[in-house]
Amino acid sequence: MQFDEAKIDDAVLALLYLTLHDNGRAWKTLDFDAMNRLHQRGLILDPASKAKSVVLTEEGEARAKVLAEKLFGK
Numbered sequence: 001m002q003f004d005e006a007k008i009d010d011a012v013l014a015l016l017y018l019t020l021h022d023n024g025r026a027w028k029t030l031d032f033d034a035m036n037r038l039h040q041r042g043l044i045l046d047p048a049s050k051a052k053s054v055v056l057t058e059e060g061e062a063r064a065k066v067l068a069e070k071l072f073g074k
Helices: 005-018 033-041 058-072
Strands: 024-026 054-055
Touching: 005 033, 005 058, 024 033
Parallel strands: none
Antiparallel strands: 024 054
16 A cells, blocks of 8 residues: 555654643654654754654644644534
């Protein structure tokens, strides 16, 4: 089966939104390839660090909120 990476990235970004804490930080225990794509798109800061969390950009946080509501809202 082939997967749509854009849809995967949207789901990952929405999941990051669900774990936001401390001024836009989110736990980064998700797929590294998806995290790298989100970084390349300017939605998160560089995930390649020793930190267990990643910082969402302003644009990333706004998009993440919309996606979280769309994918997981009632």
